[in-house]
Amino acid sequence: MAAADLGTAEWERSKISNQDLNLLKKLGISKKPKALCFPSEESYPAPPMGYRVSFVDHLIRGLSAPIHPFLRGLLFVYGLQLHHLTPNSILHISIFITLCEAFLGVSPNWALWKRIFFCRRNGSPNVAYNIGGVVISVRSTVDYFDVKLPDSVQGWRKKWLYIREENHGCAEDNIPPFDGAEKILRRRSWDAEATEEERSSTEALMTRIRELQNTRGKELSGTQITVYFLKSRVQPLQARKFPLWKYTGDEDVDRLSADLEVKDLEKLVRKISSLSKKDPIPSSCRVKPYSADNALPKDAASEGTTSAQSPPPAVSPKNKRKRDDVEDSGTSKPEETVPSPQKAAYDPYLASLISSDDDEETPTLDVAARTSTSRTLVISEPRVEGEESSPPQQNVGVSTPPSSPRAPSPKRARAEINPEPTLQSSSSSNPLLEDPMIKDLLRIGAQFVGYREYANKTEEKLAEANERANTLAQQLEHSKEALKKAELDAIEARAEADKAKADAAGVEDLKKKLHTAETSLSDHIAAQSAREEALLKRIRTQSRRFVMRTAQEFELEDPANDPLLDAFSFLEFHGSEAREGIDQAKAGLSRLFPYFFPKKEEPATFLNLAKCFNPSEDLGLRVRHENMKVAVENTVALVADSQQTIDWAKVGDTEQIEQSRWKSLMKAAKPNTKKILAYLGIQPSATPSSSKPEV
Numbered sequence: 001m002a003a004a005d006l007g008t009a010e011w012e013r014s015k016i017s018n019q020d021l022n023l024l025k026k027l028g029i030s031k032k033p034k035a036l037c038f039p040s041e042e043s044y045p046a047p048p049m050g051y052r053v054s055f056v057d058h059l060i061r062g063l064s065a066p067i068h069p070f071l072r073g074l075l076f077v078y079g080l081q082l083h084h085l086t087p088n089s090i091l092h093i094s095i096f097i098t099l100c101e102a103f104l105g106v107s108p109n110w111a112l113w114k115r116i117f118f119c120r121r122n123g124s125p126n127v128a129y130n131i132g133g134v135v136i137s138v139r140s141t142v143d144y145f146d147v148k149l150p151d152s153v154q155g156w157r158k159k160w161l162y163i164r165e166e167n168h169g170c171a172e173d174n175i176p177p178f179d180g181a182e183k184i185l186r187r188r189s190w191d192a193e194a195t196e197e198e199r200s201s202t203e204a205l206m207t208r209i210r211e212l213q214n215t216r217g218k219e220l221s222g223t224q225i226t227v228y229f230l231k232s233r234v235q236p237l238q239a240r241k242f243p244l245w246k247y248t249g250d251e252d253v254d255r256l257s258a259d260l261e262v263k264d265l266e267k268l269v270r271k272i273s274s275l276s277k278k279d280p281i282p283s284s285c286r287v288k289p290y291s292a293d294n295a296l297p298k299d300a301a302s303e304g305t306t307s308a309q310s311p312p313p314a315v316s317p318k319n320k321r322k323r324d325d326v327e328d329s330g331t332s333k334p335e336e337t338v339p340s341p342q343k344a345a346y347d348p349y350l351a352s353l354i355s356s357d358d359d360e361e362t363p364t365l366d367v368a369a370r371t372s373t374s375r376t377l378v379i380s381e382p383r384v385e386g387e388e389s390s391p392p393q394q395n396v397g398v399s400t401p402p403s404s405p406r407a408p409s410p411k412r413a414r415a416e417i418n419p420e421p422t423l424q425s426s427s428s429s430n431p432l433l434e435d436p437m438i439k440d441l442l443r444i445g446a447q448f449v450g451y452r453e454y455a456n457k458t459e460e461k462l463a464e465a466n467e468r469a470n471t472l473a474q475q476l477e478h479s480k481e482a483l484k485k486a487e488l489d490a491i492e493a494r495a496e497a498d499k500a501k502a503d504a505a506g507v508e509d510l511k512k513k514l515h516t517a518e519t520s521l522s523d524h525i526a527a528q529s530a531r532e533e534a535l536l537k538r539i540r541t542q543s544r545r546f547v548m549r550t551a552q553e554f555e556l557e558d559p560a561n562d563p564l565l566d567a568f569s570f571l572e573f574h575g576s577e578a579r580e581g582i583d584q585a586k587a588g589l590s591r592l593f594p595y596f597f598p599k600k601e602e603p604a605t606f607l608n609l610a611k612c613f614n615p616s617e618d619l620g621l622r623v624r625h626e627n628m629k630v631a632v633e634n635t636v637a638l639v640a641d642s643q644q645t646i647d648w649a650k651v652g653d654t655e656q657i658e659q660s661r662w663k664s665l666m667k668a669a670k671p672n673t674k675k676i677l678a679y680l681g682i683q684p685s686a687t688p689s690s691s692k693p694e695v
Contacts, residue, residue: 010129010130010131010157011043011044011045011131011160011180012043012158013039013041013042013043013158014038014039014158014159014160014161015155015158015159016038016056016159016161020056020159023056023060023268024036024056024059024060026257026260026264027059027060027233027256027257027260028233028255028256028257028258029059029064029235029256031256031257032164034164035163035164036161036162036163036164037051037161037162037163037164038161038162039160039161039162044180045160045162045178045180047162047178048162050164050165051162051163051164051165052065052082052162052163052165052175052177052178053082053083053160053161053162053178053180054082054083054160054161054162054163054175055083055087055156055157055159055160055161056156056159056160056161057087057090057153057156057159057272058082058085058087058090059163060268060271060272061087061090061091061094061272062090062091062093062094062229062235062236062237062238063090063094063235063237063238064163064235064237064238064256065163065164065165065166065175065238066165066166066174066175066238066239067174067175067237067238067239068097068108068236068237068238068239068240069239070093070097070107070108070110071093071237072174072175072176073110074093074113075176076176077189078119078134078187078189078190079185079187079189080134080184081176081178081179081182082175082176082178083130083131083132083160083178083180084130084131084132084133084134084184085132085134085136086122086132086134086135086136086153087132087153087156087272088135088136088149088150088153089134089135089136090237091147091149091226091272092117092136092138092147093136093236093237094226094229094235094236094237095145095147095222095225095226095229095236096108096113096116096117097236097237098225098228098229098236098244099145099209099225100112101236101243101244101245101290102225102228102229102244102245102247102289102290102291103212103220103225103287103289103290104205104208104209105245105290105296106205107243109202109205111194111195111198111199111201111202112194112202112205112206114192114193114194114198115139115142115193115194115198115199115202115206116138116139116142116144117136117137117138117139118136118137118139118190118191118192119134119135119136119137119189119190119191120134120135120137120190121133121134121135121184121186122134122135128184130180130183130184131157132156132157133184134184143209143210143213144209145209145213145220145221145222145225146221146222147222147223147226147273148222148223148273148274148275149273149274150272150273150274151274163175212287215287217286218286218287219286220285220286220287221282223269223273223275223281223282224282224284224285224286225285226269226272226273227265227269227281227282227283227284227285228284228285228289229244230260230265230268230269231259231260231265232244232247232252232255233255233256233257233258233259233260234247234252234254234255234256235254235256238254240254241253241254242254244289244290244291245289245290245291245295245296246291246292247289247291247292248291248292249291249292249293265281266281269281539568539570539571540570542570542571542574543570543571543574546574546577582606585606585610586606586609589606589609589610589612589613590602590609592613593609593612595623596612596613596619596622596623597612600612634676635676638676638679
């Protein structure tokens with residue numbers, strides 16, 4: 001059995017509370033003049049010219065006019081009206097657009113949308129809804145943010161209103177015209193999936209989404225994204241001048257209002273989600289969104305391609321959704337999967353660096369051997385008197401493994417190559433070492449090595465001194481620029497001071513104007529107060545008249561705070577009393593109408609019905625005459641049935657009937673009245689007859 005489509009039967013009179021109005025005012029949605037229009041008594045939407053039908057719960061979840069082109073495209077592809085989507089579906093679209101613009105750095109992507117979401121019909125086996133008849137849902141096979149959506153939003157269908165369509169000259173940004181009778185027809189696009197080409201082009205974005213969810217210490221959640229667009233005061237579903245990755249903060253042109261207070265923000269987040277009062281509300285996102293202060297990287301496209309080729313990140317223990325085949329192939333323990341992304345992300349780059357360093361420092365392999373040979377020099381050097389040991393000799397004397405390929409020691413090792421043959425040849429005989437010429441050569445060689453090291457150090461210090469001199473020169477240039485800027489600022493300050501002196505002459509005039517404005521404002525306030533008092537007086541007078549007529553009183557709860565508002569409460573109460581009286585009067589007149597006007601059709605309005613009962617003739621007398629006619633006809637019929645000979649011409653001659661004779665005959669006929677009435681099927685009343693003889 002097919003489900004019954006409610007269609008237009010779902011619409012009823014809109015019921016928007018003062019709390020909803022205050023919320024829309026705080027969010028800045030009703031800040032612009034005539035931005036919202038509220039229905040009066042209609043039970044079916046009839047938007048004025050230039051307005052569209054919307055709901056309070058749609059507006060607080062990111063909707064505003066003109067709508068975002070991506071939302072317009074979704075409505076067109078899915079063949080839907082705006083009122084077909086549930087509040088949770090609106091929130092899904094807002095979070096997706098915020099995710100794309102603020103955290104992925106791309107415009108909302110249709111191919112990415114198809115990989116994550118699909119449409120389904122909302123209803124029960126017996127009933128198919130029209131308002132909120134379509135739900136946007138996340139595919140079960142996709143690892144997406146766990147958005148804390150409520151199971152149901154109570155009473156949102158009754159809070160409909162009209163929003164002003166701001167036409168910016170682009171029809172793509174306009175909300176489709178309202179058609180409450182349009183039925184929801186399922187389309188193939190509801191279950192459309194991304195093609196292989198689209199999956200390949202969006203794989204980098206999907207990888208980035210998984211990284212945002214599962215990076216340890218920087219996990220991003222759907223609640224954090226919701227809090228971000230609520231705090232930024234930019235409606236995601238509105239056609240904006242700039243995307244969110246160019247958001248400039250408090251001075252952004254797309255902001256609707258100032259920052260919400262913390263308590264109002266937390267209350268709003270709990271209102272549109274399933275979070276309870278015990279659940280904490282995140283104050284900020286763990287991942288810094290893109291904005292004017294955090295600009296998109298220039299090579300964002302290449303980074304997306306690189307991230308798509310790298311292995312997926314570690315599985316978060318909080319996420320219980322199904323993973324891709326690549327993720328399921330490994331273990332799910334976080335401590336076993338953490339090293340793998342580090343190796344995949346950094347090892348290739350580090351390996352390339354190490355290989356390049358080895359290529360550049362290849363000669364150091366020979367230096368290590370020569371350094372070990374130079375220990376013979378250390379053995380013979382202590383015999384030279386009055387000579388300081390150089391740093392290379394001290395380092396060589398320590399028995400340590402060969403230096404790293406990146407260490408800057410090859411130059412020093414190469415300088416020690418020359419003495420090695422002499423040391424090896426002279427170390428075998430002590431007399432050669434005792435030769436004065438050899439000693440002088442050794443002393444000169446050692447001094448040369450020390451002077452060389454000293455020269456190297458001096459060159460390093462000289463280089464440092466040059467760097468410091470360059471730094472001081474740059475600072476001096478900056479100081480000169482700052483001095484020039486200070487001089488310009490001083491000139492501007494003097495000019496402003498001169499201008500201030502010139503403007504000081506008009507201070508008295510400004511004071512007079514200010515005094516005049518204050519006086520005018522006081523007069524205006526006084527006039528407004530007098531007008532309010534006059535209104536109160538008239539309303540109280542009307543209230544007393546109503547009480548005198550109806551004998552009903554109405555007590556106010558707190559008349560001291562806002563007497564004008566309480567006076568209007570009087571009018572509302574009296575108006576409802578008057579409406580009830582009119583309804584009761586209409587019901588009573590409708591019952592009497594068939595008796596007084598048996599051959600006429602009852603008027604549709606109360607005013608025409610009341611006019612029928614106010615003619616120039618006496619309606620009661622006419623009814624009595626009709627009843628008398630019926631009584632005479634019945635009497636004549638009874639007399640005729642008695643089979644008595646009657647002279648009907650004499651009976652019809654009423655001019656010969658005397659008044660006293662008529663009364664005596666009526667008195668004589670009264671004992672048989674009950675019998676005749678019972679014969680005619682009429683139940684007589686217990687009261688005596690008060691009818692006058694009317695002929």
